[in-house]
Amino acid sequence: MTGLRSIPSHSPDVVTRKTGSEYILVPVIDNIADMDNFYTLNETGAFIWELMDGERNVKEIIRALVAEYDIDDKTARADVISFITELKDYLIIK
Protein backbone atom coordinates (compact mmCIF):
# COMPACT_ATOMS: atom_id res chain seq x y z
CA MET A 1 0.00 0.00 0.00
CA THR A 2 1.44 3.33 -1.05
CA GLY A 3 1.14 6.04 1.61
CA LEU A 4 0.88 9.76 0.95
CA ARG A 5 4.30 10.30 2.48
CA SER A 6 5.96 7.67 0.31
CA ILE A 7 8.63 9.03 -2.00
CA PRO A 8 8.67 7.34 -5.41
CA SER A 9 11.61 7.47 -7.79
CA HIS A 10 12.45 5.77 -11.07
CA SER A 11 13.99 2.31 -10.95
CA PRO A 12 17.53 2.15 -12.39
CA ASP A 13 16.33 -0.94 -14.25
CA VAL A 14 14.15 0.98 -16.68
CA VAL A 15 15.21 2.96 -19.75
CA THR A 16 12.97 5.81 -20.83
CA ARG A 17 12.61 7.90 -23.94
CA LYS A 18 10.38 10.91 -24.37
CA THR A 19 8.57 11.19 -27.70
CA GLY A 20 6.68 14.47 -27.93
CA SER A 21 4.72 14.67 -24.69
CA GLU A 22 4.70 10.88 -24.16
CA TYR A 23 7.13 8.38 -22.71
CA ILE A 24 8.16 4.85 -23.57
CA LEU A 25 9.48 2.74 -20.70
CA VAL A 26 11.58 -0.35 -21.39
CA PRO A 27 12.70 -2.51 -18.46
CA VAL A 28 16.10 -4.16 -18.18
CA ILE A 29 15.47 -7.93 -18.14
CA ASP A 30 17.55 -11.09 -17.99
CA ASN A 31 15.69 -13.51 -20.20
CA ILE A 32 14.01 -13.78 -23.54
CA ALA A 33 10.53 -14.56 -22.20
CA ASP A 34 9.77 -11.06 -20.86
CA MET A 35 10.72 -9.29 -24.05
CA ASP A 36 7.55 -7.38 -24.92
CA ASN A 37 7.02 -5.82 -21.51
CA PHE A 38 7.02 -2.16 -22.63
CA TYR A 39 4.97 0.67 -21.27
CA THR A 40 3.85 3.92 -22.86
CA LEU A 41 2.76 6.97 -20.88
CA ASN A 42 0.35 9.56 -22.23
CA GLU A 43 0.75 13.25 -21.45
CA THR A 44 -0.76 12.98 -17.96
CA GLY A 45 1.25 9.86 -17.19
CA ALA A 46 4.38 11.61 -18.41
CA PHE A 47 3.62 14.56 -16.10
CA ILE A 48 3.28 12.25 -13.08
CA TRP A 49 6.39 10.28 -14.10
CA GLU A 50 8.51 13.42 -14.24
CA LEU A 51 7.34 14.41 -10.76
CA MET A 52 8.64 11.12 -9.35
CA ASP A 53 12.10 12.49 -8.81
CA GLY A 54 12.97 10.88 -5.48
CA GLU A 55 12.33 14.14 -3.63
CA ARG A 56 8.58 14.77 -3.81
CA ASN A 57 6.24 12.56 -1.81
CA VAL A 58 2.94 11.22 -3.13
CA LYS A 59 0.96 14.03 -1.49
CA GLU A 60 3.05 16.66 -3.26
CA ILE A 61 2.63 14.86 -6.58
CA ILE A 62 -1.15 14.80 -6.13
CA ARG A 63 -1.12 18.53 -5.32
CA ALA A 64 0.90 19.27 -8.49
CA LEU A 65 -1.52 17.22 -10.59
CA VAL A 66 -4.52 19.13 -9.18
CA ALA A 67 -2.82 22.43 -10.01
CA GLU A 68 -1.77 21.43 -13.52
CA TYR A 69 -4.96 19.75 -14.75
CA ASP A 70 -7.63 21.54 -12.72
CA ILE A 71 -9.08 18.35 -11.28
CA ASP A 72 -10.33 17.67 -7.76
CA ASP A 73 -8.13 16.19 -5.07
CA LYS A 74 -10.03 12.88 -4.92
CA THR A 75 -9.63 12.23 -8.66
CA ALA A 76 -5.96 13.20 -8.61
CA ARG A 77 -5.28 10.93 -5.64
CA ALA A 78 -6.98 7.98 -7.37
CA ASP A 79 -4.98 8.66 -10.57
CA VAL A 80 -1.63 8.84 -8.81
CA ILE A 81 -2.21 5.76 -6.63
CA SER A 82 -3.43 3.82 -9.66
CA PHE A 83 -0.37 4.98 -11.64
CA ILE A 84 2.02 3.85 -8.90
CA THR A 85 0.27 0.51 -8.53
CA GLU A 86 0.42 -0.12 -12.27
CA LEU A 87 4.05 0.92 -12.62
CA LYS A 88 5.37 -0.44 -9.35
CA ASP A 89 7.89 -2.64 -11.15
CA TYR A 90 9.40 0.50 -12.71
CA LEU A 91 9.62 2.46 -9.47
CA ILE A 92 11.46 2.52 -6.19
CA ILE A 93 9.11 3.61 -3.41
CA LYS A 94 10.53 4.75 -0.07
Place this chain on the structure above:
Amino acid sequence: MKEYNLNIAGYNIRFESAADGPELVPSERFRNSIVTRPDPNLLITVHSGECNLPRGARRVFHAPLFEEEEGTLIRRAKKFWSVYKHHSRIFIKTTFPYSSTKNKGILLLSLTHMCWDLWLTGDVTEADPMEYPLDALILYYLTIVFGDIMIHASGVNNAGRGYLFSGVSGKGKTTLARLWFKTGGTVINDDRLIIRKRGARYFMYNTPVYTDDKPRESPVSKIFIIEHASENRQVRLTGAAAVSRVMANCIQQNWDREIIARLLGTVSIMCSMVPVSQLFFKPDRRIIEYLLENE
Protein backbone atom coordinates in the same frame (compact mmCIF):
# COMPACT_ATOMS: atom_id res chain seq x y z
CA MET B 1 39.00 -23.02 -46.35
CA LYS B 2 40.91 -21.14 -43.68
CA GLU B 3 39.39 -17.71 -44.24
CA TYR B 4 36.51 -16.03 -46.06
CA ASN B 5 34.42 -12.86 -46.03
CA LEU B 6 30.63 -12.57 -45.90
CA ASN B 7 28.66 -9.50 -46.80
CA ILE B 8 25.29 -9.57 -45.08
CA ALA B 9 23.10 -6.48 -44.83
CA GLY B 10 26.11 -4.43 -45.85
CA TYR B 11 28.23 -5.75 -42.98
CA ASN B 12 31.53 -7.17 -44.19
CA ILE B 13 32.40 -10.00 -41.82
CA ARG B 14 35.72 -11.83 -42.10
CA PHE B 15 36.24 -15.27 -40.61
CA GLU B 16 39.75 -16.59 -40.04
CA SER B 17 40.65 -19.94 -38.60
CA ALA B 18 43.30 -19.77 -35.86
CA ALA B 19 46.47 -21.85 -36.22
CA ASP B 20 44.78 -24.64 -34.26
CA GLY B 21 41.37 -23.82 -35.70
CA PRO B 22 39.02 -25.89 -37.85
CA GLU B 23 38.52 -25.91 -41.59
CA LEU B 24 35.82 -23.31 -42.23
CA VAL B 25 32.87 -24.60 -44.22
CA PRO B 26 30.08 -22.04 -44.68
CA SER B 27 26.71 -23.67 -45.16
CA GLU B 28 24.88 -23.48 -48.47
CA ARG B 29 22.69 -20.53 -47.44
CA PHE B 30 25.76 -18.27 -47.11
CA ARG B 31 27.35 -19.14 -50.46
CA ASN B 32 25.76 -16.18 -52.26
CA SER B 33 26.98 -13.82 -49.54
CA ILE B 34 30.67 -14.67 -49.85
CA VAL B 35 32.69 -11.69 -51.09
CA THR B 36 36.34 -10.82 -51.57
CA ARG B 37 36.35 -7.34 -50.04
CA PRO B 38 39.55 -6.46 -48.19
CA ASP B 39 38.23 -4.15 -45.45
CA PRO B 40 36.01 -6.04 -43.00
CA ASN B 41 33.80 -4.32 -40.42
CA LEU B 42 34.34 -7.32 -38.18
CA LEU B 43 37.00 -10.02 -37.87
CA ILE B 44 36.06 -13.26 -36.14
CA THR B 45 38.89 -15.67 -35.33
CA VAL B 46 37.69 -19.26 -35.00
CA HIS B 47 39.41 -21.62 -32.55
CA SER B 48 39.02 -25.31 -31.81
CA GLY B 49 38.77 -26.17 -28.14
CA GLU B 50 37.61 -24.82 -24.82
CA CYS B 51 37.37 -21.24 -23.61
CA ASN B 52 36.88 -20.92 -19.88
CA LEU B 53 34.84 -17.97 -18.72
CA PRO B 54 36.89 -15.60 -16.55
CA ARG B 55 36.28 -15.66 -12.82
CA GLY B 56 33.62 -13.09 -12.01
CA ALA B 57 31.82 -13.34 -15.35
CA ARG B 58 28.13 -12.77 -14.63
CA ARG B 59 25.26 -14.31 -16.54
CA VAL B 60 23.09 -11.42 -17.71
CA PHE B 61 20.71 -13.07 -20.14
CA HIS B 62 19.54 -16.52 -21.08
CA ALA B 63 17.38 -18.03 -23.77
CA PRO B 64 15.59 -21.38 -23.71
CA LEU B 65 15.00 -23.10 -27.04
CA PHE B 66 11.61 -22.20 -28.49
CA GLU B 67 10.13 -23.67 -31.64
CA GLU B 68 7.11 -22.52 -33.54
CA GLU B 69 4.32 -25.02 -34.05
CA GLU B 70 1.19 -23.91 -35.90
CA GLY B 71 1.78 -20.28 -34.94
CA THR B 72 2.48 -21.03 -31.27
CA LEU B 73 5.90 -20.89 -29.60
CA ILE B 74 6.72 -24.02 -27.63
CA ARG B 75 9.68 -24.34 -25.27
CA ARG B 76 11.76 -27.35 -26.37
CA ALA B 77 14.74 -27.03 -24.04
CA LYS B 78 15.54 -25.05 -20.90
CA LYS B 79 19.10 -24.25 -22.00
CA PHE B 80 19.97 -22.92 -25.44
CA TRP B 81 22.26 -19.90 -25.25
CA SER B 82 23.32 -17.52 -22.48
CA VAL B 83 25.10 -14.18 -22.32
CA TYR B 84 27.82 -13.53 -19.72
CA LYS B 85 29.47 -10.20 -19.03
CA HIS B 86 32.93 -9.54 -17.66
CA HIS B 87 33.87 -5.85 -17.67
CA SER B 88 33.51 -4.75 -21.31
CA ARG B 89 33.73 -8.29 -22.66
CA ILE B 90 30.63 -10.26 -23.59
CA PHE B 91 30.66 -14.06 -23.76
CA ILE B 92 27.88 -16.04 -25.39
CA LYS B 93 27.71 -19.77 -24.67
CA THR B 94 25.57 -21.74 -27.05
CA THR B 95 24.58 -25.17 -28.19
CA PHE B 96 23.68 -26.00 -31.81
CA PRO B 97 20.30 -27.75 -31.61
CA TYR B 98 19.96 -28.43 -35.34
CA SER B 99 23.51 -29.67 -35.88
CA SER B 100 24.37 -33.31 -36.46
CA THR B 101 27.27 -32.88 -34.01
CA LYS B 102 27.28 -32.27 -30.26
CA ASN B 103 29.49 -29.20 -30.61
CA LYS B 104 29.22 -26.21 -28.34
CA GLY B 105 30.42 -22.69 -28.93
CA ILE B 106 31.60 -19.64 -27.02
CA LEU B 107 31.62 -16.30 -28.81
CA LEU B 108 33.69 -13.55 -27.21
CA LEU B 109 32.68 -10.11 -28.41
CA SER B 110 32.95 -6.46 -27.58
CA LEU B 111 30.71 -3.58 -28.60
CA THR B 112 33.74 -1.34 -29.16
CA HIS B 113 36.43 -3.68 -30.52
CA MET B 114 35.70 -5.30 -33.86
CA CYS B 115 37.93 -8.38 -33.49
CA TRP B 116 35.87 -11.14 -31.93
CA ASP B 117 36.77 -14.77 -31.12
CA LEU B 118 34.79 -17.94 -31.46
CA TRP B 119 35.69 -21.23 -29.76
CA LEU B 120 34.08 -24.44 -30.92
CA THR B 121 34.33 -27.52 -28.75
CA GLY B 122 33.70 -31.11 -29.71
CA ASP B 123 34.48 -32.78 -33.00
CA VAL B 124 35.48 -29.67 -34.95
CA THR B 125 37.93 -30.49 -37.71
CA GLU B 126 35.55 -28.48 -39.88
CA ALA B 127 32.78 -26.09 -38.92
CA ASP B 128 30.38 -23.41 -40.11
CA PRO B 129 31.10 -20.40 -37.86
CA MET B 130 27.64 -19.02 -38.69
CA GLU B 131 25.73 -22.12 -37.69
CA TYR B 132 22.39 -21.30 -36.03
CA PRO B 133 22.12 -19.54 -33.59
CA LEU B 134 25.56 -17.94 -34.13
CA ASP B 135 24.35 -16.25 -37.32
CA ALA B 136 21.48 -14.53 -35.52
CA LEU B 137 23.63 -13.63 -32.50
CA ILE B 138 26.53 -12.22 -34.53
CA LEU B 139 24.19 -10.18 -36.72
CA TYR B 140 22.18 -8.98 -33.72
CA TYR B 141 25.28 -7.65 -31.93
CA LEU B 142 26.45 -6.03 -35.17
CA THR B 143 23.16 -4.13 -35.32
CA ILE B 144 23.80 -2.95 -31.75
CA VAL B 145 27.35 -1.82 -32.61
CA PHE B 146 26.21 0.07 -35.73
CA GLY B 147 22.96 1.48 -34.30
CA ASP B 148 20.76 -0.59 -36.64
CA ILE B 149 17.62 -2.67 -36.15
CA MET B 150 16.85 -6.38 -36.46
CA ILE B 151 13.14 -7.00 -36.65
CA HIS B 152 10.56 -9.75 -37.03
CA ALA B 153 9.15 -8.65 -40.36
CA SER B 154 8.66 -9.51 -43.98
CA GLY B 155 9.60 -6.95 -46.58
CA VAL B 156 8.69 -6.41 -50.21
CA ASN B 157 9.58 -3.96 -52.91
CA ASN B 158 6.97 -3.00 -55.46
CA ALA B 159 7.89 -0.53 -58.19
CA GLY B 160 10.60 1.01 -56.02
CA ARG B 161 8.44 1.34 -52.91
CA GLY B 162 9.42 -0.75 -49.91
CA TYR B 163 6.80 -2.10 -47.52
CA LEU B 164 7.73 -3.69 -44.23
CA PHE B 165 5.16 -5.93 -42.50
CA SER B 166 6.05 -6.53 -38.89
CA GLY B 167 4.59 -8.94 -36.41
CA VAL B 168 5.50 -11.89 -34.24
CA SER B 169 4.80 -15.48 -35.25
CA GLY B 170 1.38 -16.13 -36.70
CA LYS B 171 0.54 -12.53 -37.56
CA GLY B 172 0.80 -13.02 -41.32
CA LYS B 173 4.29 -11.92 -42.40
CA THR B 174 4.80 -14.84 -44.77
CA THR B 175 1.20 -14.65 -46.02
CA LEU B 176 1.65 -11.02 -47.06
CA ALA B 177 5.02 -11.73 -48.67
CA ARG B 178 3.45 -14.53 -50.75
CA LEU B 179 0.54 -12.35 -51.83
CA TRP B 180 2.95 -9.64 -53.00
CA PHE B 181 5.11 -12.21 -54.78
CA LYS B 182 2.05 -13.41 -56.74
CA THR B 183 1.38 -9.86 -57.90
CA GLY B 184 4.94 -9.24 -59.04
CA GLY B 185 6.54 -7.69 -55.96
CA THR B 186 10.09 -8.59 -54.96
CA VAL B 187 10.24 -10.30 -51.59
CA ILE B 188 13.23 -9.11 -49.57
CA ASN B 189 12.61 -11.64 -46.80
CA ASP B 190 9.54 -13.24 -45.26
CA ASP B 191 10.53 -13.44 -41.61
CA ARG B 192 13.48 -11.36 -40.38
CA LEU B 193 15.04 -8.16 -41.64
CA ILE B 194 17.86 -5.83 -40.76
CA ILE B 195 17.11 -2.11 -41.14
CA ARG B 196 19.94 0.39 -41.63
CA LYS B 197 19.96 4.12 -42.22
CA ARG B 198 21.90 5.30 -45.26
CA GLY B 199 21.94 9.05 -45.62
CA ALA B 200 18.41 10.28 -44.98
CA ARG B 201 16.74 6.97 -45.89
CA TYR B 202 16.17 3.62 -44.25
CA PHE B 203 16.91 0.37 -46.06
CA MET B 204 15.86 -3.17 -45.25
CA TYR B 205 18.10 -6.16 -45.94
CA ASN B 206 17.51 -9.89 -45.88
CA THR B 207 19.67 -12.25 -43.88
CA PRO B 208 20.40 -15.67 -45.39
CA VAL B 209 17.81 -18.22 -44.29
CA TYR B 210 17.13 -20.44 -47.30
CA THR B 211 19.70 -22.36 -49.33
CA ASP B 212 19.28 -20.22 -52.44
CA ASP B 213 19.10 -16.86 -50.66
CA LYS B 214 20.80 -13.97 -52.42
CA PRO B 215 21.51 -10.59 -50.83
CA ARG B 216 18.50 -8.31 -51.30
CA GLU B 217 17.69 -4.81 -50.14
CA SER B 218 15.05 -2.13 -50.53
CA PRO B 219 14.30 1.33 -49.21
CA VAL B 220 11.67 1.30 -46.44
CA SER B 221 8.78 3.52 -47.53
CA LYS B 222 6.14 2.37 -45.05
CA ILE B 223 6.02 0.20 -41.93
CA PHE B 224 2.93 -1.83 -41.10
CA ILE B 225 2.23 -3.57 -37.79
CA ILE B 226 0.06 -6.42 -39.03
CA GLU B 227 -2.99 -8.14 -37.63
CA HIS B 228 -5.45 -10.60 -39.18
CA ALA B 229 -8.98 -9.17 -39.45
CA SER B 230 -12.28 -9.62 -41.27
CA GLU B 231 -11.80 -6.48 -43.36
CA ASN B 232 -8.88 -4.45 -44.68
CA ARG B 233 -8.13 -1.19 -42.93
CA GLN B 234 -5.19 0.72 -41.54
CA VAL B 235 -4.75 3.06 -38.62
CA ARG B 236 -1.86 5.49 -38.58
CA LEU B 237 0.35 5.24 -35.49
CA THR B 238 2.39 8.16 -34.25
CA GLY B 239 4.53 9.12 -31.27
CA ALA B 240 5.04 6.66 -28.45
CA ALA B 241 2.41 4.27 -29.86
CA ALA B 242 4.37 3.85 -33.10
CA VAL B 243 7.71 3.48 -31.34
CA SER B 244 6.45 0.96 -28.79
CA ARG B 245 4.68 -1.16 -31.42
CA VAL B 246 7.79 -1.31 -33.61
CA MET B 247 10.03 -1.91 -30.59
CA ALA B 248 7.85 -4.82 -29.52
CA ASN B 249 8.68 -6.60 -32.79
CA CYS B 250 12.40 -5.85 -32.75
CA ILE B 251 14.78 -8.65 -31.92
CA GLN B 252 16.39 -7.53 -28.69
CA GLN B 253 18.24 -8.68 -25.61
CA ASN B 254 17.42 -6.06 -23.03
CA TRP B 255 19.98 -6.91 -20.36
CA ASP B 256 21.88 -3.63 -20.59
CA ARG B 257 20.69 -0.03 -20.29
CA GLU B 258 23.03 1.16 -23.02
CA ILE B 259 21.82 -1.50 -25.48
CA ILE B 260 18.17 -0.61 -24.77
CA ALA B 261 18.85 3.13 -25.09
CA ARG B 262 20.60 2.66 -28.44
CA LEU B 263 17.74 0.63 -29.93
CA LEU B 264 15.06 2.89 -28.47
CA GLY B 265 16.81 5.92 -29.95
CA THR B 266 17.21 4.28 -33.36
CA VAL B 267 13.57 3.14 -33.50
CA SER B 268 12.30 6.54 -32.32
CA ILE B 269 14.17 8.38 -35.06
CA MET B 270 13.04 5.89 -37.72
CA CYS B 271 9.40 6.22 -36.63
CA SER B 272 9.66 9.99 -36.98
CA MET B 273 10.87 9.60 -40.59
CA VAL B 274 9.00 6.55 -41.92
CA PRO B 275 5.17 6.33 -41.68
CA VAL B 276 3.97 3.58 -39.32
CA SER B 277 0.45 2.13 -39.45
CA GLN B 278 -1.39 -0.74 -37.93
CA LEU B 279 -2.69 -2.87 -40.77
CA PHE B 280 -5.73 -5.10 -40.27
CA PHE B 281 -6.01 -7.42 -43.24
CA LYS B 282 -7.84 -10.33 -44.80
CA PRO B 283 -5.34 -12.76 -46.29
CA ASP B 284 -6.27 -12.55 -49.97
CA ARG B 285 -5.15 -10.50 -52.98
CA ARG B 286 -7.53 -7.64 -52.14
CA ILE B 287 -5.14 -6.48 -49.41
CA ILE B 288 -2.57 -5.73 -52.12
CA GLU B 289 -5.15 -3.70 -54.07
CA TYR B 290 -6.11 -1.92 -50.87
CA LEU B 291 -2.52 -0.96 -50.10
CA LEU B 292 -1.86 0.26 -53.63
CA GLU B 293 -5.08 2.30 -53.62
CA ASN B 294 -4.03 3.91 -50.35
CA GLU B 295 -0.50 4.82 -51.48
